[in-house]
Amino acid sequence: MFLAMNRFKVKLGSEADFETVWRERDSHLRTVPGFKTFNLLRGPTKDDHTLYASHSVWASRADFEAWTRSEAFRKAHGSAGANKPLYLGHPEVELFDSVLAQSVEDQAA
Template identity: 60%
Template structure:
């Protein structure tokens, strides 16, 4: 199993707009071989730095399934308008990928 996460620092006050972007996008993840689950996670706010932390969290059957998603037409379609929302972020997303060692 493989877990892919992107961390986003969302500009304080832009949380609702950011969440709407995610709720209204058509990612077609469910059509992809090996896709298991998706979650958008809202983390703590950092008032000093002016952002709220978010993470997109997907679970895949394998790292290879995830990589296939990143090279797919579905991926390109899901991310084609990402540049229109640059004002919502403090910097680019940070990707983290994990192979599951043990799980219940």
């Protein structure tokens, strides 16, 4: 398993617009080999921003990297620059390889 995260510092007052962008965009992920799941998470609010994290799970790092070079990726990110006024700074990318995984199903066995 491989996890890709982007952290966004969203300007105070722009949270609803930011969430709408994500809710209404076509990510083109459903047809991408190796894609497992996506979540947008809202974190704490500070003096000047609310922290958000987008988080996608992939079968492997190779699947994620193939997606970043794909037409689906270009389509999904084509208008990303238009949303820069909603953030403080640039999104921070964080990439993780799975070392240990457990699930509820594992505990039942």
